Amino acid sequence: KAGVTQTPRYLIKTRGQQVTLSCSPISGHRSVSWYQQTPGQGLQFLFEYFSETQRNKGNFPGRFSGRQFSNSRSEMNVSTLELGDSALYLCASSLITSLNPLDTQYFGPGTRLTVL
Amino acid sequence: GIQVEQSPPDLILQEGANSTLRCNFSDSVNNLQWFHQNPWGQLINLFYIPSGTKQNGRLSATTVATERYSLLYISSSQTTDSGVYFCAVRGNDYKLSFGAGTTVTVRA
Numbered sequence: 001k002a003g004v005t006q007t008p009r010y011l012i013k014t015r016g017q018q019v020t021l022s023c024s025p026i027s028g029h030r031s032v033s034w035y036q037q038t039p040g041q042g043l044q045f046l047f048e049y050f051s052e053t054q055r056n057k058g059n060f061p062g063r064f065s066g067r068q069f070s071n072s073r074s075e076m077n078v079s080t081l082e083l084g085d086s087a088l089y090l091c092a093s094s095l096i097t098s099l100n101p102l103d104t105q106y107f108g109p110g111t112r113l114t115v116l
Numbered sequence: 117g118i119q120v121e122q123s124p125p126d127l128i129l130q131e132g133a134n135s136t137l138r139c140n141f142s143d144s145v146n147n148l149q150w151f152h153q154n155p156w157g158q159l160i161n162l163f164y165i166p167s168g169t170k171q172n173g174r175l176s177a178t179t180v181a182t183e184r185y186s187l188l189y190i191s192s193s194q195t196t197d198s199g200v201y202f203c204a205v206r207g208n209d210y211k212l213s214f215g216a217g218t219t220v221t222v223r224a
Contacts, residue, residue, distance in 0.1 A: 033212065037157075043202065043214035056210045088157050103147050105204070105212065107159035 001027055004093050004108035012114045018079040021111045025072050025093030031055075032074040033105065034066060037088040046089075049074055050096075078113075086115045118143045118207045122215035129193045129222045137188040137218045139203030147206035148179055150188050153217070154199050162188070162201075193222045 005024045013019050025032050034046040045058040049068035066076045072093075078085055089112075092105040119142040129135055141148075150162040163170050163177040165186065170177055174193075179186040190197055200217040207213070 035212075035214075042216050043204075045211045045213065048210070058211060090157075090159065092159075103206070104161065104164045105149060106161060107151070110157045112157070 004091060004106055006089075006091050006108040006111050008111060009109065010112050010114075012116060013081050014116050015081055015083060017081050018077065019081060019113060021076045021078075021089055021091075021113075023074045023076070023091030023093075023108060025074070025091075026106055029093035029095050029106075030072055031094045031096060031103075032068055032072060033092045033094075034074070034076050035090045035092065036060075037090060037110075038086075043090070046076070081115045083115050086113060088112050117209060117211050118145065118205055118213045120203055120205055120213050120215035122201075122203055122218050124218060125216065127218055127220045129190075129197075129220065131193060131195060131222055131224050133193050133222075134189070134191045135193060135220070137190070137201055137203075137220075139186040139188070139205075139215055141184050141186075141203075141205045143184070143207050145181065145184075145205040145207050147204075147212070148186055149204050150177055150186070151202045151204065152197075152199050153202060159202070190220070193220075195222045195224055198222045 031050045033048040037043045048056040068074045088110045090110045091108045121140045148166045151159045167181040174191045176189045202217045203215045
C-alpha cells in the first residue's frame with residue numbers, strides 16, 4: 001500500500017505570493033492533518049480534516065487555510081507569504097479520527113517551502 | 117494544549133550502547149506516538165502507545181499514563197538510529213502536540 005504523498009517536495013516563493021500544497025493520504029484513510037516544522041517553533045499542528053470537514057484547527061493566522069476533497073486528498077493554501085512561513089510542511093493521514101489505535105498518524109515526506 | 121517535554125535534548129552514543137529517552141506530558145492523553153525523523157525530514161512511526169509496553173526489535177517503549185510519562189528504549193544502538201526522536205500526544209482537544217525532540221547521534 002502506498003504511503004502518504006506530498007507535492008511538490010520543494011518550493012521557492014517570494015513574499016506576498018500565495019502557495020498551494022497537496023497531500024494524498026494512504027488509501028482508505030479519511031483523516032488528513034497538516035503540520036508546520038521550523039527550527040524555532042518545532043512541529044506545530046495546523047489543521048485536521050475528516051470527511052471533507054475541518055475537525056480541528058491550530059493557532060495559525062487566517063492566511064493558512066485548507067480543504068479536503070471527496071477522495072480524501074487535501075490541499076493547504078498559504079496566502080500573502082511572509083519570510084517566517086519558510087518551513088517544512090508535513091501532512092499525515094490516519095484511518096479515522098478517534099480515540100483508538102486507528103488514529104495512528106502516518107506522515108508524508110513533506111514539502112519544504114522557502115520564502116524569499 | 118498539552119505541554120510535552122522530552123529529555124535529554126541531545127544524546128551522543130557509541131555504537132552498541134543502550135539509551136533511554138523520556139517524554140513527560142502535562143495532561144491525560146488518548147494517543148501517544150513515538151516517531152523517528154530521518155535526515156531527509158521523513159517522520160517514521162515507531163510506536164502507538166497511549167499506555168503499556170511494546171517492543172519492536174531493538175526498540176521498546178513504555179507509557180505510564182497515570183504518571184504522565186513515556187520512555188523509549190534503544191538497545192545495541194546502530195549508526196542508522198541517528199536522527200531526531202519525537203514524542204507526540206493527543207488530548208481531549210484532539211490536537212496532536214509534539215515535544216521538541218531528542219537528537220540522537222550514534223558514532224561508529
